[in-house]
Amino acid sequence: MTAALTIAFVPGVSPAKWVRVWRDRFPDTTLGLLPIGPDEVDEALTGEADMAFARMPVGAHLNSIPLWTETAVVAMPKDSPLADADTVTEADLASVHVVDAGPVPADVPAALDLVEANVGVVVLPQSLFRAASRKDLVARPLDGAAGTRVALVWRDTDASDTTEEFIGVVRGRTANSSRAAQDRPGGPSRADDDGTRGQRAGSGSGAGRATGAGGKATAKQASGGKAGGKGARKPRGSGRPGTQRLGNGKPKRGSKGNR
16 A cells, blocks of 8 residues: 655654554554655655655755754763763863764764774764664763754645644644644744754744744745745645545545555
């Protein structure tokens, strides 16, 4: 069976809790999962995936809803002098060889191999360290580090009733709540390329863009921004295959559901 919605996710980011809610709420609407590499977000979205959980920054052409910030940690051998401390400071790092200063190493397994060989230490998101499951290594939080931001991202061309339903699941909307009421302008906006969340537009404002850090208008509202006004949905039967509503009030098939 072809998935009605395909969600990609980068290493260390688990969509499991939202998948459980989706399958409970829409048991007849298939949700597919696609593990991807950290640099494969654009490729996945132009291919099989409708949406993706990715680390910021992402391209300005993508809509995004920032979700949480990961803690930056320093991975080190268990017998490292830094392992005795609860946290590691930048001053502490000056006393050791830093193999990769992060925030996300280009090749996490290779970087951790060097740490296991006692070559030095590596800075990376805590979730990636846990996913690597290196028994001979420990990790300590890096004091003062900004961390990495995880966001749900998608393209305008892949927006559909089904993607809006998944956005609702991620936002924690209940099955009985009003999607239209909660997705009106003023909701989460596309994030700037540096990973900062754009400021929310005022309620009822006609502005179509949010202003990010530094005053630069960088993001369309996550649930709007298409021609036809803020919050406007794509018309049904817009020419994309597989957009008919499923039976029993289930959400429409995603834009890539027939591939």
